Amino acid sequence: MENKKLKGTVFKYGDQVDTDVIIPARYCTSYHPEDLASHCLEDLDSTFASRVKQGDIIVAGDNFGCGSSRENAPIAIRGAGASCVIAKSFARIFYRNSINIGLPILIAPDAVDGIEDGDEVEVDPATGTITNLSGHGSWQASSFPPEIQEIIDAGGLVGYVRKKLGKMKV
Amino acid sequence: MPEMTLTEKIFARHTRRDTVRVGDIVMAKLDMILGTDVTVPLSVEVFRNMGAEKIFDTDKIALVNDHFVPAKDVKAAELSKIMREFAREQGVKNYFEVGRSGICHSILPDNGLIRPGDLVVGADSHTCTYGALGAFSTGIGSTDLACAWAIGELWFRVPDTTRVVVNGRFKPFVGAKDLILHIISRLGVDGAIYQAIEFTGDAFKHIFMDGRFTIANMAVEAGAKTGLIPPDDITREFMSQFPDIGGEYLRSDPDAEFTRTLDVDLEEIEPLVAEPYLPSNVRPVNEVKGVKIDQVIIGSCTNGRLEDFRAAAKIMGDHPVHPDVRLIMIPNTPRLMRELLKEELIDQFVKAGAIISPPTCGACIGGHMGVLAKDEVGLFTTNRNFRGRNGHPDSKVYLSGPEVAAATALTGRITDPRELTKDPDYYC
Numbered sequence: 102m103e104n105k106k107l108k109g110t111v112f113k114y115g116d117q118v119d120t121d122v123i124i125p126a127r128y129c130t131s132y133h134p135e136d137l138a139s140h141c142l143e144d145l146d147s148t149f150a151s152r153v154k155q156g157d158i159i160v161a162g163d164n165f166g167c168g169s170s171r172e173n174a175p176i177a178i179r180g181a182g183a184s185c186v187i188a189k190s191f192a193r194i195f196y197r198n199s200i201n202i203g204l205p206i207l208i209a210p211d212a213v214d215g216i217e218d219g220d221e222v223e224v225d226p227a228t229g230t231i232t233n234l235s236g237h238g239s240w241q242a243s244s245f246p247p248e249i250q251e252i253i254d255a256g257g258l259v260g261y262v263r264k265k266l267g268k269m270k271v
Numbered sequence: 272m273p274e275m276t277l278t279e280k281i282f283a284r285h286t287r288r289d290t291v292r293v294g295d296i297v298m299a300k301l302d303m304i305l306g307t308d309v310t311v312p313l314s315v316e317v318f319r320n321m322g323a324e325k326i327f328d329t330d331k332i333a334l335v336n337d338h339f340v341p342a343k344d345v346k347a348a349e350l351s352k353i354m355r356e357f358a359r360e361q362g363v364k365n366y367f368e369v370g371r372s373g374i375c376h377s378i379l380p381d382n383g384l385i386r387p388g389d390l391v392v393g394a395d396s397h398t399c400t401y402g403a404l405g406a407f408s409t410g411i412g413s414t415d416l417a418c419a420w421a422i423g424e425l426w427f428r429v430p431d432t433t434r435v436v437v438n439g440r441f442k443p444f445v446g447a448k449d450l451i452l453h454i455i456s457r458l459g460v461d462g463a464i465y466q467a468i469e470f471t472g473d474a475f476k477h478i479f480m481d482g483r484f485t486i487a488n489m490a491v492e493a494g495a496k497t498g499l500i501p502p503d504d505i506t507r508e509f510m511s512q513f514p515d516i517g518g519e520y521l522r523s524d525p526d527a528e529f530t531r532t533l534d535v536d537l538e539e540i541e542p543l544v545a546e547p548y549l550p551s552n553v554r555p556v557n558e559v560k561g562v563k564i565d566q567v568i569i570g571s572c573t574n575g576r577l578e579d580f581r582a583a584a585k586i587m588g589d590h591p592v593h594p595d596v597r598l599i600m601i602p603n604t605p606r607l608m609r610e611l612l613k614e615e616l617i618d619q620f621v622k623a624g625a626i627i628s629p630p631t632c633g634a635c636i637g638g639h640m641g642v643l644a645k646d647e648v649g650l651f652t653t654n655r656n657f658r659g660r661n662g663h664p665d666s667k668v669y670l671s672g673p674e675v676a677a678a679t680a681l682t683g684r685i686t687d688p689r690e691l692t693k694d695p696d697y698y699c
């Protein structure tokens with residue numbers, strides 16, 4: 102996960118945003134961000150892909166990313182330009198996939214309630230602090246267990262395995 | 272030694288520890304690693320990027336052509352080609368080519384690649400299906416898959432367990448799918464998030480392997496990491512096809528700690544249907560009967576086994592499929608296809624006006640071989656009915672077991688199989 106702060110406009114959605122709306126299977130013959138980006142969230146919000154700007158933030162309710170194991174989902178989100186996802190809770194495989202590919206995800210139920218669609222929000226992924234620049238409010242996302250932090254520090258699971266294989270790039 | 276759940280026992284045996292506790296993050300050794308034509312190509316790229324050259328053990332990898340096969344278009348053909356070439360290059364023993372392949376979650380157990388007590392991962396969310404054999408098996412993504420190939424282990428958070436105790440016997444025309452839909456409706460789609468569900472109880476004396484796979488398969492639809500059925504005599508009988516592979520028949524200790532226990536009485540379960548667009552929108556078939564249906568699908572890793580087709584055949588008798596309905600049947604494996612030929616069920620289905628699909632995920636994932644148009648309504652025995660999953664975002668899918676599906680295929684409207692078989696015209 103990058104250490105610099107993330108800042109952007111919020112796209113807010115409800116509970117149970119599933120992988121079939123994040124990126125429909127009909128587009129999953131590709132796993133390249135540039136092919137997936139323009140269809141990201143298309144069945145939920147057909148204007149998302151055209152409106153989202155680099156750095157923008159997705160905020161959602163419970164069980165974000167439920168459904169299939171497709172890694173195309175976090176790839177599509179990152180490809181579309183979103184810098185992170187803040188939710189009340191994440192589906193397990195989506196959570197794994199995001200950590201593994203280095204898409205910052207934050208679990209912060211209070212922040213979700215305090216942030217409106219269209220707000221400007223700043224996130225410090227290193228500390229988990231979320232600040233609403235449009236309204237008033239600052240929240241703390243729950244931190245990762247040390248074992249997960251180790252993977253994040255290695256730049257994702259690939260970096261971690263590379264280290265293990267002794268193939269660490271110098 | 273503290274008392275442990277089945278899940279904790281499996282993790283303890285796959286880490287270098289005597290015991291593990293809920294919430295522990297562990298690096299655990301894997302017994303089987305599944306990939307399919309949709310998820311493998313990205314993993315191959317990741318595998319190369321990380322500088323890995325050889326998979327850790329060529330026997331512990333399975334690569335299955337199932338999602339977009341036989342290739343639905345050029346892109347799909349290329350995905351399979353990447354997987355095929357990788358399998359050859361790495362000498363993967365358990366590579367399943369079109370014609371000898373089928374839906375992964377039937378292919379692996381049917382080929383003796385899963386043992387009770389195993390720790391299994393698959394880049395497919397319904398990998399939890401193998402919990403039916405008392406293995407801990409769960410879905411992962413493509414990066415996980417590549418890393419698992421390279422080092423043979425992965426990180427896990429040891430989950431807590433919801434126990435579902437099932438007693439009684441199924442009423443007529445009620446089966447495993449109705450049971451799991453009932454459980455999902457009580458737990459909700461995120462009711463068991465991050466958890467394992469352990470299904471136990473006296474009812475399992477009468478629930479055979481086909482039904483068990485159906486139940487474990489849909490644990491993920493309640494958000495669970497896996498669903499396990501403690502292995503017993505029925506498991507042993509299934510495993511006796513593969514006398515040499517062993518396995519560990521583990522059970523939760525009597526005082527193991529469960530987060531919650533849900534009691535289910537089979538006598539109270541009616542034939543059920545899940546309405547669009549969530550598998551937890553469950554209603555008794557009586558409350559939704561009459562809804563007009565354009566397409567019925569009987570198949571998928573949820574209900575595409577012998578027991579399912581026998582149940583459908585029994586209801587269909589020699590009645591034709593309703594003129595306004597397309598009935599697509601998808602046997603999960605080539606072996607099952609032969610079984611259905613032998614029992615003359617294929618003959619019965621085709622005569623009735625059904626189409627038999629090759630073993631493929633196809634329509635279940637809205638990929639090919641039965642995708643729905645705008646405003647069309649389907650009734651499928653699959654496991655998910657999210658918006659857009661099975662075709663146009665404005666199509667709709669109801670989920671049910673094979674009994675309701677077969678009855679519906681005959682009448683063109685969602686039908687209670689109990690009423691259909693009572694109808695005097697049905698038997699004429």
Ligand code: SF4
Nearest residue numbers: 397571572632635636
């Ligand atoms: S049959 Fe359907 S649910 Fe099962 S693996 Fe294939 S696409 Fe997934």
